[in-house]
Amino acid sequence: MHLGKHYKVSEFIVWTRRQIYLLLAVGVVPVLLYQVLGLRWLTIPLTVVGLLGTATSFIVGFKNVQTYNRTIEAQHLWTSILNSSRFWGTSVRGFIAHPGDARELVDRHVAWLTCLRYELRSPRPWETVNNASNAEYRDAYRIPEQDVALESELRKHLGAAEHGRVCDAKDKATQVLWLQNSALKRMLDEDRISLTVYVELNKVQKEFIDQQGRAERIKNYPYPRQYAIINTLFVWAFCILLPFGLLKEFDKLNEGIGGLMQGCMVWLVIPFSATISWMYTSLEQVGESTENPFEGSANDVPITLIARTIERELKELIGATDLPALPVPVNEIIL
Template identity: 60%
Template sequence: MHLGKSYKFSEFLFWTRRQIYGLLICGSVPVFLYKTLGLTWLSVPLTVVVLLGTATSFIVGFKNAQTYNRAMEAQHIWTSILSASRLWGIVARDFPVDLQVSKELVHRHLAWLTTLRYELREPRIWESTDKPFNAEYQRFYSIPEREIELQDLLPLYLPSTEATQVLSSLSKPTQVLSLQGAAISRLLASGKINGSFYMELERTLRELIDLQGSAERLKNFPYPRQYATINMLFVRFFCLLFPFGLLQEFNKLNDSVTGLMHGNMVWLVVPFSVMVSWMYTSLEQVGESTENPFEGGANDVPISMLCRTIERELRDMLGDAEMPPMPDQAAIVVL
């Protein structure tokens, strides 16, 4: 998540510079063929380009609206996880008589948060984190899940036998919740907790399972590929045809100018076509970098920071002196 007031215009230009290079070529080639080689038949009626641009605007806007909704849903899911975690911490602290039992319940919950964020950071083939325009921006931030291995963290929260069991399971977060459910059942059977406490924990476990499933749905089911493909094709076709639609229009301006630009007005097609086309390609690139809110990009939901916040709050409830450090307050991007 970007913590600044906004991205700088220079940052945005640098981030999209590869698109700009391509647009410069797309704008220069038609003008060169039209002006230098005299291939005036290459001009495309502007009406055709306008119709294509209108259709492209609709589909690009639709994609960005949907990717924004995915990002907002991801924020809602993790806000709910934050609230449910606080409830779990309060109940786990207040109901059991034995403080050690409270710590075990809280630490196992922290293990669930850890395995969940590691699962959500696993790469998918449709994600864009490793694309050049996103990969180079990672010099401004780090992805915690790629710096420390999960097997090095789990022993901080779980006994060695449980940690081994979790690491060898197919779904690590689900396995942790399964262990949590078995643990509270044993506590009920041994009389260390009463029935009302058991039911409250079971209700919270069910909520956590639902939230995990919602997060996994966003992770494992991308923005529909057919819409993503047609969006890309429309933008590409528009950027290719747009300069051809401007050739005659700018050539007509030669009748109203004198001096150096007389006879050369058609060359203005290059900067103007680049500016307009850049808006479309930038919208497409923004949508692509937003549609997967857990991939580890600069615009992701900061699940690592939220997990660290939850851990600090729950440890504080239990009176633990050791607190994980919060991220650098001066950081531009936190995850």
């Protein structure tokens, strides 16, 4: 998540520069064919290009709204996890008499958060964080889940036996929830908590299961691929055809121009077509970078920050002193 007012224009241009190079090349080809080789018939009515541009605008706008909604849903989800975790912490503090039991339940919950955020940061084939422009920009910030192995993080919160079981499990977050429920049942059987407390804490556990499922749905089910490909096809069809539609329009400008630019106005098709096309390709690139809110991009939901905030608050509730430090922004970006 970017914590500044906005990205710098220079950052945005550098991020999209590969598209700019390609768009300039797309504009050069029709101008060379028209102006140098004399293929004057090689034009397209600007009305046709305008209709395609209008359709492309609708497609790009639809995609960006949907990808934005995915990010907003992810933000709401982790806000729900934060609120449910606070309720878990206050319930543990209020209902669990033995400090050791309270610390165990809090640590195991933090272990669940740790497993969940590591799972959400794991790569998927459709994600764009490893694309050239995003991978280059990734050097400007840190992805905590790539700095420290999950096994090392879990050792801070789980005993040796549970640590081994969780690390051997395929679905580690679900395994931690199962261990938490087993611990609650054991406390009930040993009369360390009442049946009412057991039922209430299990209700919160069900909320965690639901929230994990919602997070996994966002992570494992991308923006529909059929819409993604049609968006790309429309954008690049417009970008390729736009220079052909502008050739005759800029050629007409030669009639009222004298001096150095006489007969050369067609060359202006290159910068103007590239600028217009860049607006479309930039919107598409922004949509792609917003599509997957857990992939580790600069626009991600800051799940590591939220998880550490929960850990600090819960440990403080039970009187622990080993509070973890919160992540700090690097170049105004925090995950």
